[in-house]
Amino acid sequence: MLKVLIFDMDGVLVDSMSYHTEAMKHIFDDLGIAMDKQDIYDLEGSPTVEIVGSLLEKEGIDPNDFDVDGLIKRYREEFARILVLRSFKEMDECLPILKERFLLSVVSGADRNIVHDVIGRLFDGIFDVVLSGEDLERGKPEPDPFLKVAEVLNVDRSECLVVENAPMGVEAANRAGMFCVAVPTYVSKESIATADMIVDDHRMLKDFLLGLEYPKKEEVESLRLLHE
Template identity: 85%
Template structure:
């Protein structure tokens, strides 16, 4: 039986990707380097350093010859400056109910300080595990982040369900062997067609998640105590 729900953060829990792209665009503009915002949406879920390296390589710049760490630090500062935190209403409505039915986890490719700040401010005491891009050696599209959650909670692959909104995340869930629900927040449905279940929007996502078969509340609380 399903025991664990694993959520991506940007675009699934929080409507924040536009701030990521604006922050990165601002830094690239200051450096005089061309950047296509769509590339960030397409690479969403990957580690920040991997996205930056891809953007540089696309413009013929070798990341090894560039101060990538410095660029990322400037991006983090700009992101924090412009971010307006906004969770999806449907997520706010269903998470407290889902917490009574399942173990809940966040798996994001974003930097640790950003992930924990956002989750702490919007979803305090909701998630049992929060993983950032810095918590695994290989991030999405590798299956490692999802497999780590299963290992940490001592559950089987078939007992986990992943909610993703980007191709990299869907691929990672597929490779982990976990059932994946895709919601096309910022990308086309076609780009996440490999998800096991596609929903049109967060309203449909909420309905689907609340309709899932789940363990008894006592069993969930017992699991939560074991893995605290």
């Protein structure tokens, strides 16, 4: 029986990836380094340090010869400056209902401060576990973040469902052995083809999630109390 729903943040809960890409592009432009925004969409879900490293390597720059920490600091500041927080209304509508039926978690590759700030401001009290890209040594596409959620909530991987919107996240869910439903918010359906199910948009995602079979409320509350 399904007990846990695990959500990516950017592109699933919050329409924010354009701000991530714009902030990163501003910083790279200032440095005179070419950057294709689509590369960030394709790498979405990976820890920020890995995204920066991949972008530099694509331009023939060794990240070890570059002030990556300084670049990430400037990116965080720029992101905070331009961000306009906007959740997907379909998620606003269904998450309070889903919380009564399942344990809920967020697994994001974004920085810890960003993740907790966004979730705290838009979804306060909704999620049982929130993991950022800084909380584990290995992030997406490794399965570690999803497996950590199962461990923390004391459930089997077969009792978890992952909601993703990016290739790295889908790959991580596949490798974790968890059912994955994906929505192509910013990428092509082909790039997330290994998901167990693909929905066209957030409306269809909401309908799918609300139609899931769920355990008795007492069982969910018992698991929630054990976690707390």
